[in-house]
Amino acid sequence: MNKRDFIAIGVVVLLSVLGFVFFALKGSGGQTVKISVGARVYGTYPLSENRELKIKTDAGYNLVEIKNGRVFVKDADCKDKSCVKQGEISGGSIVCLPHKLVVEVTGEGDFDAVAR
Amino acid sequence: MAKRISVIAVFTALALIFSYIEAIIPFNLGVPGVKLGIANIVVVCALYIFGVKEAAGISLIRVFVIGLLFGNAVSLIYSLSGAVLSIAVMIICKRLKLSVIGVSAMGGIFHNVGQLSAAALILNSSAVMYYYPVLFISGIVTGIIIGIVSLPIIKNSEKLRS
């Protein structure tokens, strides 16, 4: 083996270590918002992209907004509007019981469940 | 010329046999999933004895035939990604005047990188990335072993070239 071998292998190993550290530090950042109605998954969306979702089902209407890495129910036509009161989240879930709507933030969060 | 073609054909057959041997008798290196990849001996030797086109040809034919015989579409994609990246890197490293062992080691590393990247894309999971360190080390080790084995073959190959 010559000097070039060691340089080449060294460079590759160094790059891989840097890449690995980068990945580990950054996390995948790939948090997603999963919206389901009853047992059916309505859709999944990245938490990082702003959007507004009008969800109309037989049970009722919910307006879900994803904004600046947080998601919240902006409006709903249910009785107690508890989903709207649940406010903005960036982890855990918002549940609208009467409409069986669940807005769930999944992905590499810092915890596995929220006690409330 | 006719001799050259027949020798290359023999090399291809040898690569296939090595793959087959490894499929039925895995050389266990202590880490599951990590294989020696003895068929790479043929590819490395071909790269030095015949040249770029021949080595790439042998490698690709081997991947397709083994994929058809023993694998499925997905395993073929993995093997192909590994083989293509590996041979491309080996060609570049040879141009950069690395030694046989260095070229083989780099080939080993990038074979794994190619396979794992394909896996990450197909499975759409970045979790696979955490396996990179293991595959880097195993790639270097197996690559060096392949290089050491290939070296005397390449040195004693004048008769095959002509």
Added chain:
Amino acid sequence: MKRIIPLLLLVIILCGCSVTSTYSGSFFAMDTYMTITVCGNNPEKAVKKAEARVKKLDEAFSAHNKKSGVYKLNKNGSAELEPDAVELLSLALNNYRITDGAFNPAMLSVTELWGFPDKNYKVPSENEIKSAHKNVKPEKITVKNNTVKLNNKGMKIDFGAIAKGYTSDKLIDTLKKEGIKSALVNLGGNVAVLGGKPDGSDWAVAVENPDKKGSYLATLKIRDKSVITSGGYERYFKKNGKVYHHILNPKTGHPAESSLKSVTIVGKNGTYCDALSTALFVMGKEKALRFWAENGLDFDVILYTENGGLFVTEGVSDIINSDFDYKVVKRSDYE
């Protein structure tokens, strides 16, 4: 290096469950949203079994399902209950005794006056409360075989403040019987975990901040434990500028005028944790901490007060991670 399949297997081993896989099932039951995450051999089967168990318990415990024994008991004053409901009733009555009535499973007739079960919220008159409240006498309940008698007209029982804790205990048992060693059961914010995470680390459970939904008081690292929170912030209504929350003080029949915003109990027994989270909320900070100091060998407490103070008992001090300035409460403080 040639075959990726065993390699991928290893990747899965490294990143998740060893040789086995993870399955997560979610469904609605007990008026809430439940998620069961299981890691092991054939996790889907285990989750389905657990889900079936929940549905059965839901029917047994519901106070508004006309088919349930509890509904019939409240209507007729006497009924045969499912064995699970009988067991839960005796656990509930036991918690009533040890908390000196701060936990009371027989308050339904009063809770109904406030409209909490059907969400038709209203402030009842003092007379209404008094006449319903005087019938709340859990001591009178008798159990013979599986037949329960209330022995007091107008008294109604409801397991709302304890059923989910009990259910989580039963689910963990069900999963254990299926050979599962790693699972997380989240029954609408009542969390119980079996073992550690598939990768060997502890489960991380966040405790919600009552002041700001989506932010957290603390994160706890646990295994083989339940984490159950109660607070007035979960369900309340406003009338004439006054907030009325759903946790009634069994002594007064009014929403508990607690100095607390939320109470979180961490312990091995989910049923106990669930009942205590309500009871300690009703007790208020000082009484709650004293109760812990005298009884809390198998549970720990996290209190969040009206003025934003966070108090944690010594058993959780080494598994808690919080951005808040919290005070560690020691048993020796109460000797």
